[in-house]
Amino acid sequence: DQQVKQNSPSLSVQEGRISILNCDYTNSMFDYFLWYKKYPAEGPTFLISISSIKDKNEDGRFTVFLNKSAKHLSLHIVPSQPGDSAVYFCAASGNTGNQFYFGTGTSLTVIP
Amino acid sequence: NAGVMQNPRHLVRRRGQEARLRCSPMKGHSHVYWYRQLPEEGLKFMVYLQKENIIDESGMPKERFSAEFPKEGPSILRIQQVVRGDSAAYFCASSESGENSPLHFGNGTRLTVT
Numbered sequence: 257d258q259q260v261k262q263n264s265p266s267l268s269v270q271e272g273r274i275s276i277l278n279c280d281y282t283n284s285m286f287d288y289f290l291w292y293k294k295y296p297a298e299g300p301t302f303l304i305s306i307s308s309i310k311d312k313n314e315d316g317r318f319t320v321f322l323n324k325s326a327k328h329l330s331l332h333i334v335p336s337q338p339g340d341s342a343v344y345f346c347a348a349s350g351n352t353g354n355q356f357y358f359g360t361g362t363s364l365t366v367i368p
Numbered sequence: 369n370a371g372v373m374q375n376p377r378h379l380v381r382r383r384g385q386e387a388r389l390r391c392s393p394m395k396g397h398s399h400v401y402w403y404r405q406l407p408e409e410g411l412k413f414m415v416y417l418q419k420e421n422i423i424d425e426s427g428m429p430k431e432r433f434s435a436e437f438p439k440e441g442p443s444i445l446r447i448q449q450v451v452r453g454d455s456a457a458y459f460c461a462s463s464e465s466g467e468n469s470p471l472h473f474g475n476g477t478r479l480t481v482t
Contacts, residue, residue, distance in 0.1 A: 273428045299372070299459050299473035300411070307468055320370070345410065349472075354424040356471055360410035 257311050259283045260348050262359035270367050280345035284329065286348040286357075291320060291331045294361070296345045303344075304331070323350040336366045371398075373442075374460050374474035380449045381481050388447040389477045393462030400443045401471060402428075402435060405457045417443060450481045 261280045269275045277291075287308035292300035297299050306313040306329070319332045329337045333340055343361040373392040381387050385460035393400050394401040402414040421444050427458055428435065432450075437443040461471035 290470055292473075297379075297475070299374075299461075299475045302470045302472060305468075328413055347411075354416050355413045357413070358411040364413070 258309075258360070259286075260346060260357045260359045262344075262346060262362050264362050265360070266363045266365070268365045268367060271335045272335045273335075274332075275336045275364055275366070277331045277333075277342065277364065278343050279329045279331075279359055280327060281329075281348050281357075283350065284327070285350040288331050288349045289320070289322060290347045291318075291343045291355070292347065293340075294345060300345055306348075309311070312343060333364075336364075338366045338368050340364060341366050372460055372462050372472055372474035375476050377475065379477055379479050381479065383451055383481055385452070386451050387450050387479055388478070388482075389460075390446075390456050391445070391460030391474060393443070393460075394472055396410070397462035397464050397467065397472070399463045399469075400437050401461045402443075403459045403461065405459065405476075411459065411462050414445070426456040430475075431434040439479075446455060447479075448480070452481050455479055455481045 259282050290305040291303045293345050294300040304318045304320050306322050311322050322329045343363045345361045347356045348361045349356045375390050396462045398419045403411040407409050415428045415435045416424040432448045434446045455477045461473045463469040463471050
């Protein structure tokens with residue numbers, strides 16, 4: 257049962273434009289959401305997180321938006337850079353913190 | 369380097385052998401998680417441990433797999449009598465606390481069973 261879903265396996269964006277990566281979840285008990293970036297042969301790197309008391313969190317070029325009623329979150333990267341090309345995973349956890357559930361990832365390619 | 373350290377990076381085992389994967393969490397982190405990534409799939413939770421305690425092992429296969437996080441030393445994920453289906457990348461992550469604290473991952477151990 258996939259509780260966190262990333263329905264777009266890949267995305268291509270021109271350098272300098274906005275990249276929007278999407279993520280949906282099914283469990284209304286999730287209250288903490290994260291985005292990770294992963295290069296081949298490396299572990300995922302934490303990018304940005306948001307708790308359910310907020311609907312937006314910004315860190316430099318990265319902004320995460322949370323829509324609790326739609327059980328949807330998105331990551332905006334602007335402006336996109338070639339070095340942003342990687343696989344992006346969203347993750348979610350409930351208030352027990354026992355498990356973090358990950359999506360299957362979206363492979364972002366930023367075209368110079 | 370104060371990051372999560374995993375070793376070995378690559379491990380080759382023949383069917384029926386044992387695999388031992390090690391993870392040293394970030395300094396100051398007492399929560400350790402193990403995840404498995406199969407080819408073309410996302411990260412699947414296996415087990416969550418704190419020092420000397422298994423908190424949640426609901427993602428771990430009931431047989432052949434075990435994990436520990438002793439008072440001293442690294443966390444160990446042990447796979448006995450490996451089969452080809454165990455071939456995967458195994459990632460360890462640590463966090464400072466269990467709630468609303470991001471996981472920080474190591475670079476993984478890629479297990480190949482021949």
